[in-house]
Amino acid sequence: MTRNEEARRSVLAAIRRRLAESAPHDAAHAQRHQPPTPADRGMSLPVLNGAAPSTSVAVEPLPRDPLERFRYRLEAVAGTFTLVRGSDALVAELERILRSAGARRVAVSEAAEIRAVVEGACERAGAELIIDASPRDLFDCDVGISTAQWAIAETGTLVLESRLERHRFVSLIPRVHIALLRADRVCETLGDALQRVRAGAAEGEVPSAAITLITGPSRTSDIELTLAIGVHGPQELHVVVVEPGDATMPDATANPTHSQPDGLT
Amino acid sequence: MSSHSVTSRTFDRNARAALADTQLRGALRHATSLFGERRLAAIGTVDDWEGLRTRAREIKDRTLAQLDRYLEEFADNAERAGARVHWARDGEEACAIIGQIARERGVRTVVKSKSMASEEIHLNAALARLGIEPIETDLGEYIIQLAGETPSHIVVPAIHKTKRQIAELFVEKLGIPPSDDVATLTEAARAALRQRFAQADMGISGVNFGVAETGTILILENEGNARLTTSLPPVHAALMGIEKVIPSFQDLDVFLKLLPRSGTGQLLTAYQSLITGTRRAPGDEGPEELHIVLMDNGRSRVLAHPTTRQSLACIRCGACLNACPVYQQVGGHAYGSVYPGPIGAVISPQLFGLENSSQLPYASSLCGACRDVCPVKIDIPELLLHLRSQVVEGDDAPQAKPLERLSFAAYATLMERPALLRVATGVGRLAQRLLGIRERVGKQGGVTARLAPPLGAWTAWRDLRPLAPRSFRDIWRTELRDAPPPQRIPAGVATRADRSGGDGS
Numbered sequence: 001m002t003r004n005e006e007a008r009r010s011v012l013a014a015i016r017r018r019l020a021e022s023a024p025h026d027a028a029h030a031q032r033h034q035p036p037t038p039a040d041r042g043m044s045l046p047v048l049n050g051a052a053p054s055t056s057v058a059v060e061p062l063p064r065d066p067l068e069r070f071r072y073r074l075e076a077v078a079g080t081f082t083l084v085r086g087s088d089a090l091v092a093e094l095e096r097i098l099r100s101a102g103a104r105r106v107a108v109s110e111a112a113e114i115r116a117v118v119e120g121a122c123e124r125a126g127a128e129l130i131i132d133a134s135p136r137d138l139f140d141c142d143v144g145i146s147t148a149q150w151a152i153a154e155t156g157t158l159v160l161e162s163r164l165e166r167h168r169f170v171s172l173i174p175r176v177h178i179a180l181l182r183a184d185r186v187c188e189t190l191g192d193a194l195q196r197v198r199a200g201a202a203e204g205e206v207p208s209a210a211i212t213l214i215t216g217p218s219r220t221s222d223i224e225l226t227l228a229i230g231v232h233g234p235q236e237l238h239v240v241v242v243e244p245g246d247a248t249m250p251d252a253t254a255n256p257t258h259s260q261p262d263g264l265t
Numbered sequence: 266m267s268s269h270s271v272t273s274r275t276f277d278r279n280a281r282a283a284l285a286d287t288q289l290r291g292a293l294r295h296a297t298s299l300f301g302e303r304r305l306a307a308i309g310t311v312d313d314w315e316g317l318r319t320r321a322r323e324i325k326d327r328t329l330a331q332l333d334r335y336l337e338e339f340a341d342n343a344e345r346a347g348a349r350v351h352w353a354r355d356g357e358e359a360c361a362i363i364g365q366i367a368r369e370r371g372v373r374t375v376v377k378s379k380s381m382a383s384e385e386i387h388l389n390a391a392l393a394r395l396g397i398e399p400i401e402t403d404l405g406e407y408i409i410q411l412a413g414e415t416p417s418h419i420v421v422p423a424i425h426k427t428k429r430q431i432a433e434l435f436v437e438k439l440g441i442p443p444s445d446d447v448a449t450l451t452e453a454a455r456a457a458l459r460q461r462f463a464q465a466d467m468g469i470s471g472v473n474f475g476v477a478e479t480g481t482i483l484i485l486e487n488e489g490n491a492r493l494t495t496s497l498p499p500v501h502a503a504l505m506g507i508e509k510v511i512p513s514f515q516d517l518d519v520f521l522k523l524l525p526r527s528g529t530g531q532l533l534t535a536y537q538s539l540i541t542g543t544r545r546a547p548g549d550e551g552p553e554e555l556h557i558v559l560m561d562n563g564r565s566r567v568l569a570h571p572t573t574r575q576s577l578a579c580i581r582c583g584a585c586l587n588a589c590p591v592y593q594q595v596g597g598h599a600y601g602s603v604y605p606g607p608i609g610a611v612i613s614p615q616l617f618g619l620e621n622s623s624q625l626p627y628a629s630s631l632c633g634a635c636r637d638v639c640p641v642k643i644d645i646p647e648l649l650l651h652l653r654s655q656v657v658e659g660d661d662a663p664q665a666k667p668l669e670r671l672s673f674a675a676y677a678t679l680m681e682r683p684a685l686l687r688v689a690t691g692v693g694r695l696a697q698r699l700l701g702i703r704e705r706v707g708k709q710g711g712v713t714a715r716l717a718p719p720l721g722a723w724t725a726w727r728d729l730r731p732l733a734p735r736s737f738r739d740i741w742r743t744e745l746r747d748a749p750p751p752q753r754i755p756a757g758v759a760t761r762a763d764r765s766g767g768d769g770s
């Protein structure tokens with residue numbers, strides 16, 4: 001038996017032994033022990049830093065439209081949001097962001113369907129476009145452009161799946177990350193998004209090797225709990241949302257070579 | 266505070282030193298109260314926070330009750346997706362496994378993202394002994410590593426340091442011009458670490474959750490260093506405690522709602538990396554090799570009783586540290602363990618042995634604030650009492666504290682016998698009057714403050730209440746029992762509530 005097999009057996013055996021030891025105590029404990037909630041003890045919660053009932057915190061009125069809610073949450077974490085219609089508008093918006101970022105070198109993900117738009121924008125902004133950049137190249141790029149497969153309204157989050165697009169470094173290493181998102185790809189909740197990602201991999205199949213959830217630019221509060229934006233990842237996150245039904249923004253999530261159609265409305 | 270002389274055996278001494286450090290206490294007060302406020306605001310965005318906590322705990326309980334099964338499922342699925350799964354009975358074995366992976370591949374530098382499990386087993390020291398340089402890349406951990414210290418909080422490792430101290434450290438170690446601007450300091454760390462990322466041969470991370478159903482590991486973070494650590498170098502090793510497994514992908518929804526809100530008051534941290542195996546095609550990004558090290562290191566032992574088992578439900582959010590009145594005053598280093606605060610006070614003795622940390626179960630006022638904030642409803646006070654009883658019932662306890670045992674036995678005898686109690690308090694009253702000490706008992710610097718040891722150790726910080734001239738029982742019997750019931754206060758009469766602004770009507 002190899003060391004690893006032996007260790008596996010011994011860890012699992014220890015777990016089984018201890019769980020068996022616990023069995024006689026379990027029923028009694030479950031009966032006797034219901035941890036008291038703060039409310040049971042009639043305590044005023046904020047005093048204890050405790051679990052406040054949600055009613056005690058003023059809940060802000062959130063926009064009803066999921067896309068607007070996504071925008072609200074995204075802007076709250078220092079991301080920017082623009083909505084465009086038509087390929088000309090998209091190119092113009094990309095050019096604007098590239099110029100304001102002072103972009104000289106731009107890396108783009110492998111999502112072929114955005115290549116033409118990005119090429120146009122780079123040309124107009126006078127930036128060099130690097131295709132298939134290696135990680136080393138990326139350290140010298142100012143801007144990375146990718147698509148996002150999903151967004152989450154509840155939290156202002158983007159969901160990127162490696163099965164559909166190689167995104168890891170483009171969305172991480174350059175100072176500025178621009179993500180293109182289809183407006184009809186916004187899920188209401190985190191739970192919905194997880195379900196879609198899971199369903200994307202057919203029954204018995206493994207999910208994408210890397211699924212990345214991105215909520216705002218990179219940040220830290222490690223020094224005196226003071227917020228600093230842009231530590232190891234991007235300092236700026238721009239989400240450009242393309243109106244549905246727009247032929248200029250083909251659907252990266254429904255990439256016919258990889259994924260089956262889904263029931264999104 | 267030097268981390269070398271501080272152990273969890275000397276909590277009382279460590280705490281006293283920490284209390285004298287006003288800078289430390291200022292930093293702690295600032296940080297813990299800010300965390301408390303942010304947490305409250307964040308949980309207000311969830312409709313049914315209590316229900317969510319209950320669900321999370323149920324998932325954890327269900328998983329722990331069949332931990333063997335879920336671990337096997339996790340390991341099989343992770344391997345199917347291309348990961349190598351290694352089993353480690355203890356910390357030493359885990360260090361050896363990771364060391365061997367590194368050595369076989371000729372690794373010279375390792376980049377690390379924050380992992381409490383790796384702190385627990387002193388992985389950095391083990392790697393250094395093999396001539397491998399480990400570089401912490403989380404900003405807080407990096408600061409701590411440069412300073413040669415240990416983390417003092419499980420979420421914000423450098424919580425005890427002021428920006429002035431960090432600035433001085435960076436001037437000395439990174440050669441930057443003096444600045445106490447947080448953005449400038451962060452930028453300096455980014456620049457220094459980018460070079461290390463580019464050089465590294467291997468990345469080491471922790472794991473927040475492992476999904477049995479898919480073999481996926483999930484890592485939460487804000488900085489992006491964990492994304493770099495897990496995807497840039499050709500080899501990624503993830504160290505995972507066996508308690509981190511959860512059954513299904515969809516369960517992540519519950520934990521991702523609870524963890525960032527409880528930990529940093531965020532709806533989600535900036536990044537979640539869900540990693541399932543290795544790259545699928547040669548041109549894909551990500552490491553060529555993914556090694557997952559499943560580590561026991563004392564965890565399976567804790568399964569043997571439902572009271573102790575709940576400590577394995579912990580998702581390391583740090584909320585109990587921020588809420589704890591003891592942690593708020595003394596900080597993390599006083600606990601002398603990589604796991605400080607309320608959760609540290611219960612898991613350190615369980616993982617590293619009660620004999621090494623017998624004071625930690627007492628480092629609490631049992632106020633229950635930790636239990637109230639815990640997103641997975643761990644009853645830490647119950648656990649503390651459980652451990653205290655183990656300390657007292659330990660083999661050498663009767664000889665160790667004969668006086669304490671005697672006192673409590675005497676107390677119990679008195680309390681069980683009303684007649685005896687009456688006589689004893691009568692004698693006490695008489696003595697109090699005759700000696701004329703009633704006025705001085707219970708005052709600061711009063712009689713009891715100067716009692717000889719060992720009682721003095723108790724009364725130096727607490728005072729004995731003097732006996733009232735007459736007992737309540739006596740007053741009840743002679744005056745109150747047969748008196749007419751008090752009249753209702755007529756409307757219009759000022760009451761105390763009125764005067765203090767209350768609603769007196």
Ligand code: SF4
Nearest residue numbers: 579580582583585639
């Ligand atoms: S015990 Fe609860 S509150 Fe404390 S770190 Fe663990 S999960 Fe968070």
